[in-house]
Structures are given as structure tokens and as C-alpha cells.
Amino acid sequence: MKRLALATLLSLSLGAFAQADKTDFAIAIKDHKFSPDRIEVPAGKKVKLVVENQDATPEEFESHSLKVEKVIPGKSKATIFIGPLKAGEYKFVGEFNEKTAKGVIVAK
Amino acid sequence: MFGTALIVFREVLEAALIVGIVAAATTGIPGRMRYIAGGLAAGLVGSILVAFGAEKISQLAEGMGQELFNASILGIAVVMLAWHNIWMSVHGRELAASAKQLGRDVVSGARELSVVLVVIAVAVLREGSETVLFLYGVAISGDASQGAMIAGGAIGLVGGVAVGYFLFKGLLRIPLRHFFTATSALVLLLAAGMAAQAARFLIQADMLPSLASPLWDTSGVVDNSSLLGKLLQGLLGYDAQPSGMQMIFFVAVFAAILLGMSWARKRAAEPSTATPVTT
Numbered sequence: 001m002k003r004l005a006l007a008t009l010l011s012l013s014l015g016a017f018a019q020a021d022k023t024d025f026a027i028a029i030k031d032h033k034f035s036p037d038r039i040e041v042p043a044g045k046k047v048k049l050v051v052e053n054q055d056a057t058p059e060e061f062e063s064h065s066l067k068v069e070k071v072i073p074g075k076s077k078a079t080i081f082i083g084p085l086k087a088g089e090y091k092f093v094g095e096f097n098e099k100t101a102k103g104v105i106v107a108k
Numbered sequence: 109m110f111g112t113a114l115i116v117f118r119e120v121l122e123a124a125l126i127v128g129i130v131a132a133a134t135t136g137i138p139g140r141m142r143y144i145a146g147g148l149a150a151g152l153v154g155s156i157l158v159a160f161g162a163e164k165i166s167q168l169a170e171g172m173g174q175e176l177f178n179a180s181i182l183g184i185a186v187v188m189l190a191w192h193n194i195w196m197s198v199h200g201r202e203l204a205a206s207a208k209q210l211g212r213d214v215v216s217g218a219r220e221l222s223v224v225l226v227v228i229a230v231a232v233l234r235e236g237s238e239t240v241l242f243l244y245g246v247a248i249s250g251d252a253s254q255g256a257m258i259a260g261g262a263i264g265l266v267g268g269v270a271v272g273y274f275l276f277k278g279l280l281r282i283p284l285r286h287f288f289t290a291t292s293a294l295v296l297l298l299a300a301g302m303a304a305q306a307a308r309f310l311i312q313a314d315m316l317p318s319l320a321s322p323l324w325d326t327s328g329v330v331d332n333s334s335l336l337g338k339l340l341q342g343l344l345g346y347d348a349q350p351s352g353m354q355m356i357f358f359v360a361v362f363a364a365i366l367l368g369m370s371w372a373r374k375r376a377a378e379p380s381t382a383t384p385v386t387t
Contacts, residue, residue, distance in 0.1 A: 046314065057245035058162065060238065064332040065349060067308050067321070070174060071241055073163040078170045084321070095115065096242050103228040 029053045032097035043087040043107040045061065048096070049080040063092035066105065083107070112246060113267070115237030118338060119239040120268025121242035123151075126231040127274035129298060131280035133196065133291035134224055143221040158233060159240035174222050175313035181230045182306035183271055188227045189299035190365045195220050197369035198376040200288035271339075289335025294343065296365055301345015303361035304354040311353055319352030 023042060027049060028035050041047045052074040053059050061070045061080060072078040082090075085107035094101025127144065134140045158165065158177075165173045197218075240259075248256050280289050310316040327348035330337045340346035345358060 013230045055249075060242070064327065067318075067351065068312055069309075070161055070312070071166070071238060073166060073241075074162060074245075076164060076166065076172075078174075081312060084318070095179070096245050099111070099349045107213070 001084065021058045024050060027051045027103070029059055029101065031055065031056055031095060032057075032059070032094060034092075034094070034101060034103040037103035038107055039103070040106045041083070041085065044084050046081060047083045047085070049082060050077060051080060052077045058094040058096065061092065062095040063086045063090060063105075065090045066092060068092070109256040109260040109263075110259055114245075114265040115242055116239055116264025118264075118374065119235045120265055121244070121271055121355070122340060122342045123161055123231045123235040124268045124272025124277060125339075126298060127228055128275035129225055129279070129291065129294045129343075130192075130224055131276050133192070134221070135280065135287070135291075137221060140221055140224065143225045147225040147228025148232055148302045150225070150229040153367075154229060154233040155240050155296070158237035161191045162237070162241060169194065169313075172313040172315075175309040175315075178234065179306040179309040179313075181234055182302045182309070185227055186299045186303045186361060188223045188230075189295050190229065190361070190368060192220065192223050193295050193365055194368040194372045195223075196288065196292060196295075198372050200292070203386040211213045241378035245304050292369070296362060297344045299365060300358045300362040301341070302347055304347065304350065304358040308351070308355045311351060316353050320358070321351035321353075322356055323352055337349030339350055 023045065025039055025041060027039065027046060029051065032055060039049075051061055051070075051072055053074060053076055056074040058071055058073045061068060061072055061078070066082045066085075068080055068082060070078055072079055082105070085105070087107050090105040090107065092103050092105065127148070131140075131144055134144075162174075163175050168171060242256065245253070245263055279287075279291060279294075307316060311318045325348065330340060330346070330348060332338070332341055332346070332348050335347065337346065347354060350358075350381050
């Protein structure tokens with residue numbers, strides 16, 4: 001029983017370790033612009049983006065090369081997982097305000 | 109105004125292609141237009157509800173509610189389209205042969221039509237809710253005047269619907285001999301493409317690994333954000349940079365539906381066990 005508990009604990013902590021292995025990056029949307037609009041992330045790793053939409057209007061975070069499509073309601077945060085990416089540049093846009101909301105992820 | 113028109117057009121296009129294909133693929137089933145209209149109406153009402161519940165949906169499943177929701181409705185559409193194609197592989201020719209003989213096989217026809225209703229409703233729901241959210245954003249941001257926004261939205265809507273309508277009319281011109289083969293092939297690709305999209309959402313939610321990503325990159329030839337790319341995506345499930353997992357979903361669903369179709373045809377050919385289909 002004790003051994004089982006220990007094994008569970010071990011696997012849980014391993015799971016937590018695997019989670020921590022993903023790196024977090026924060027992006028804000030304000031006045032239909034991303035900031036920062038250029039983010040460097042490690043290549044070959046799953047990366048977690050936390051996008052905070054500070055505008056009152058909804059925005060759609062979209063990128064074909066990153067394979068992401070996510071609506072972010074006004075005044076809210078969204079978590080987006082990307083990668084593992086090969087080294088290179090990946091453009092993303094806010095589809096609802098494509099003229100101003102542009103950014104690029106650089107995987108190194 | 110043109111920005112609004114373009115975005116609405118892009119969102120409407122995908123749903124319009126699906127409606128066009130399904131409308132053509134169900135030719136000959138009596139009363140189908142009522143079900144198609146019902147699906148459209150249900151989808152539109154659903155879009156508004158989903159758009160205004162977007163924040164709540166997003167917060168579900170530890171912030172992955174939107175991905176799960178999208179993957180689920182795509183999954184429902186895949187199952188319904190699969191069922192449609194398998195049903196049609198047995199009854200399609202029969203319907204063509206007796207296109208004027210109303211009331212035939214009404215029971216399974218009605219079941220088939222409720223499948224059509226669901227497919228259309230979820231297609232409209234998925235694209236429609238994004239459109240509603242977008243228009244809502246434009247409306248409250250006050251960037252464009254209300255009139256321009258309504259005009260832009262209307263242009264986009266009409267444009268998208270027109271493409272779907274031309275597809276529908278174009279498909280109807282295919283000679284009867286090839287008609288069911290053509291529409292079945294389109295529905296098959298549609299279902300497989302949707303399965304691949306569902307996989308993409310599950311990868312985005314970190315519930316599936318992407319495996320090799322991208323398997324290839326043809327975005328230099330036809331990009332998914334271009335109009336042609338959008339059309340090919342809606343019709344054939346085209347993806348310029350697919351991941352390995354998406355490919356697995358595409359191929360698996362494609363193969364499963366094909367197998368189901370040939371199994372159903374074989375079963376229908378056995379006269380003793382099959383339920384009588386004659387009137």
C-alpha cells in the first residue's frame with residue numbers, strides 16, 4: 001500500500017516535471033496590437049502561450065504555420081499550446097483586426 | 109467595409125461549401141429542403157448562443173473548452189457524414205432510379221434527413237459563431253459605422269452563399285451515372301478533412317501529440333489563407349502544413365468510411381438477410 005502511494009507520488013511528480021518542461025510565454029493584446037509582437041521560443045519543444053486580450057472586443061489568434069485558431073473574448077486570457085517547432089519564423093495574426101494585429105514567433 | 113466583407117465571406121464560405129455538397133448529395137430524397145432549412149436555422153440560432161457563451165466555453169476544461177468544443181462538433185459532423193455516405197452507397201442509385209416516385213423508403217429517408225439536418229447545423233454553428241463574435245467586436249469597437257458594417261457583412265454573406273449555390277448547381281449538372289460517385293467522393297473528403305481539423309484542435313489543446321509537424325510544406329504553392337487555399341480546404345481538406353497526427357486522422361476516417369460503404373453495399377446485395385427495400 002505504501003509502495004503504491006509512493007509510486008503514485010513519483011508518477012505525479014514526474015507528470016508535474018513534464019508539465020514544467022513546457023515553457024510559458026505571455027503576450028498581450030491591446031488596441032488590436034500584440035505586445036510583444038516578436039517572441040523567441042526554443043525549437044523542438046512544446047511551448048505554452050498565454051495570450052491576454054486587454055481590449056473589450058474579441059480577437060481570434062490565428063496562424064496557419066503554427067496551426068492555431070483560437071477566439072479570445074474581450075478582457076480575458078487564453079492558453080495556447082504550440083510546437084514542437086522546427087527552427088524558423090512563424091507569423092500569427094489577430095484575424096478580427098488583421099491590419100494591426102500581427103506578430104511573429106521565432107523558434108531557435 | 110471590405111475588411112468586414114472579406115472576413116464574413118471567408119467564414120461563410122466553408123459552411124456554404126458543406127451545405128452545397130450536402131444539398132446536392134441528398135438529391136432525390138423527398139422533403140430534404142425542409143431539413144436543410146431546419147439545419148440552417150438551428151445552426152444560426154446556435155451560432156448566436158455559442159458566440160455569447162464564448163467566454164464560458166473558453167473557461168471550461170482548464171481553458172481548453174473552445175478546442176474541445178470545436179473538436180466535438182467536428183467529430184459529430186464526421187460521424188454524420190460517414191453515416192450519410194454509407195446510407196447513400198446503398199440507397200443513392202435507387203433514389204436516382206426513382207427520383208419522381210415520392211414517399212419511397214420514407215422511414216430510412218427521414219432518418220437520413222435528420223443526419224443532414226445535424227451536419228448542416230454544426231457546419232453553420234462552427235463558422236457562424238465566429239462571424240457573430242467578429243461582427244459583435246466590430247460593432248462595439250466603433251471603428252466602422254454601423255451602416256458600413258452591415259453592408260460589409262451582407263456582401264460577405266451573399267458572396268459566400270453564392271459560391272455554395274454555384275457548387276450545388278454545378279454538382280447537379282454531373283450526369284446521373286457519375287453523380288453519386290462524385291458527391292460521395294466529395295462527402296468522403298469533407299469528412300476526412302474535418303477529422304484532420306478535429307485532430308488539430310486536440311493538438312492545440314495539448315491532448316494529442318502532433319507527431320511529425322509539418323509533414324510537408326506547400327504553403328509556398330497554395331497557402332491556406334489564400335482564397336484558393338480556403339476553397340481547397342473546404343472541399344478537399346487541404347492543409348499546406350499538415351502534422352503527422354492530422355494525416356493519421358485523415359487517412360483513418362477516409363479508409364473507415366470507404367470500408368463501411370463497401371460493407372453496406374455487400375450486405376444490401378445479399379437478398380436473404382437484407383431488409384426489403386422494394387415498395
